[in-house]
Amino acid sequence: MSELARPVAIVCAQCGADPRLTASCKACGGAGIGVASPDGFLVWSDPVDDFTIALRAIKKNATVIFHLAIMIGLGVAVAAILWSLTRLDDVSVIREASFWVSGRWDVSLAWFAAFLGCFLIFRLSEYSSDVRSIPGWAMTEAQLEAHDAAAPTRADHRFEIAPHFSEEARDTVERAYGIAHDLKRTEVRPDMLFAAALTGPSGGLFMARLGLSFDLVKRPLATLMISDASAGNPPIAFSKETKRSLALAYAEARTARRKHVSPIELFLQSFKDSPKLQTLLDRLGFPAEHVMKVAEWVRLQEQLREDYLRFVELAALKPKSVMNRAMTAQQTPLLDRFSEDLTIAARNGYLQPLIGREREMEELLRAIESGNRSVALVGESGTGKGAMIEELARRMVEEDVPPELFDRRLVSVNVAQVVSAGESGLAAERLITMLREVGMSGNVILAVHGIESLVGGGSGPMDLAEAFASELDRGYFIAIATTTPAAWTQYIERRSLGTKLVKVNVTPLE
Known part of the structure; x- marks a missing residue:
């Protein structure tokens, strides 16, 4: 704000x-x-006196009566149209375009009822209340x-x-x-x-x-x-x-x-x-x-x-299904297997809004806007790191985010499943393949909870953390990770992965 x-x-x-x-x-x-x-x-400077109070009440009642009269008229018109249709010798004629331009009284009434319905919707949306929203x-x-x-x-x-x-x-x-x-x-x-x-x-x-x-x-x-x-x-x-x-x-x-x-x-x-x-x-x-x-x-x-009502209005404009930026049918089997789409969950109303944490959310968004882009939320368990990621998903649905996050999906990856899904020697290959799928989709932001779990994974001289850092350095995706202060200091800060992530401290609320 x-x-x-x-x-x-x-x-x-x-x-x-x-x-x-x-x-x-x-x-x-x-x-x-x-x-x-x-x-x-x-x-x-708006006057408030007996006359203006009475006038406001009259206007309010007149508006209600007018809308009610339109509804009654619309109901009568629909009833008359249905009655007329039941008296047709062949009801199938209503499927023909010529019937709707024939000039019959019931057809004319149907067109008038359609106009009346549109007018009622317009009146209810524009004139039900004189209250204006606050700018901003x-x-x-x-x-x-x-x-x-x-x-x-x-x-x-x-x-x-x-x-x-x-x-x-x-x-x-x-x-x-x-x-x-x-x-x-x-x-x-x-x-x-x-x-x-x-x-x-x-x-x-x-x-x-x-x-x-x-x-x-x-x-x-x-x-x-x-x-x-x-x-x-x-x-x-x-x-x-x-x-x-x-x-x-x-x-x-x-x-x-x-x-x-x-x-x-x-x-x-x-x-x-x-x-x-x-x-x-x-x-x-x-x-x-x-x-x-x-x-x-x-x-x-x-x-x-x-x-919540504002969020529902904006969420209705978002697609209900997954679509990558290239608008292609490119399959992402590993990503789908090990992840959850948080923007879809937010759009469907499954994520709760975040109370507080304005400073940390501001730091998170500024870090994404910067050249470094990827972020690590560092805080003790229970301080709200996961809630911040869910709030980011909600803001992405509202598009109340930097332009870098427009039309993107926030996808949470289960690191433990990536490591334990098969042979440990192939864990790095699975991770890299999944990250390449992220790159092919073009609009995915990864949320990695407990990124310290990548350290020591895989086999040989390069563990999963090094593989992740190497792919992150290529710049084809953005990651938001979470970890604890102890894990950050011990496993991440002095490694190449630590240099790729902007640290955002998440301290306990007072």
């Missing part, structure tokens, strides 16, 4: 983000306050870095964040307005945003995970909201602190590669921005640090679901 500067909130010099002056301020256009971001200057969500790491590198050109561009809030997040903002309205406050404060997020589905999951009863926090939270904002009649405005929380919630969601801003981002940011909220929960026996960790856990669960 590209490194982003810490977001900084900037207040309008003309109105000072005063809710009473912001609406008529020409300098900021009603925003009052914003946050610098690679996407531009983040602002919330569907980008690869390289694309995101290029996008962020052009950030200075967008520094003066106002970026409206409201369209990137999920339906649930938008409902949370409107509930916060409703709380201010019910309490007869003139401003929507961060603690009201917190309370609104707490009453949603994500808030319910958070409270269950934290062990917090809503009845326990309801009264002190209401007291805080009443004391934290001035009383008065509408119009109700968003306070400077609330607009800052909304903008920073977007920045946090973007940094976390979320698809939309969700209620949990609003919950987290409003909690961070309100020392009074932190004190309130601390007095109830829930320290701020513990609250933050539980909220991060909830966000992680949501993000994993988003990433």
Whole structure:
């Protein structure tokens, strides 16, 4: 993930983000306050009042009714067509092209139903929701870095964040307005945003995970909201602190590669921005640090679901069967016998995503981009070396990898089977033959778990490690190996194989 500067909130010099002056301020256009971001200057200027809330509800209901009407019309048309077909003297005429251009009423209705079905699919895909994805969500790491590198050109561009809030997040903002309205406050404060997020589905999951009863926090939270904002009649405005929380919630969601801003981002940011909220929960026996960790856990669960759905969409574009780069039917019997295609396993959803290890994955990808290309993951057993290789397979399916790995397959080789499959004197020959098959396919990257097992294999003056290093030096394939620190030092580092591999240390997670 590209490194982003810490977001900084900037207040309008003309109105000072005063809710009473912001609406008529020409300098900021009603925003009052914003946050610098690679996407531009983040602002919330979308109006939230009784009229816009009612209008949004009407639009949502009208869209549902319109889509339902199309479905009903489509169902009636299909039923009428089927009824008409059952009354034909010879049903086989529907196989003839002349029947479909005959101008009969049922044929015309069939064409209209086909058009209606296509229109319904288009409407459902384009107009079911007004929510837009956050820029960067569907980008690869390289694309995101290029996008962020052009950030200075967008520094003066106002970026409206409201369209990137999920339906649930938008409902949370409107509930916060409703709380201010019910309490007869003139401003929507961060603690009201917190309370609104707490009453949603994500808030319910958070409270269950934290062990917090809503009845326990309801009264002190209401007291805080009443004391934290001035009383008065509408119009109700968003306070400077609330607009800052909304903008920073977007920045946090973007940094976390979320698809939309969700209620949990609003919950987290409003909690961070309100020392009074932190004190309130601390007095109830829930320290701020513990609250933050539980909220991060909830966000992680949501993000994993988003990433899974995105992965499924991208994986559907990948072939289900094995195909080499030359698009030939060249047989690779030894490779197929001793290996497992991890990209096929990833495409079919059998590999789990990796949590953490961003630094090690970055080192791995940079090493592959370099001239050395092949890599050794060095770490103790259980530190996640295998999980990193599986994560690489998932990223290859998504094509969130350097260009060197596009349209390639990651294949895991069972070294023990290669050594013990036949006569030990022919082990080196089997290995070299298998590697030549890798070269013929042209798009295979080898994953070799426990590469120290190659040392001492075979017979004669050249063991399997030397044979592997010799073939690796020819440069016709890329290998990603795993080993332990002790095995690296004892068997690999001082041998020719050690000079062919870029070492990436995989230390235990804290």
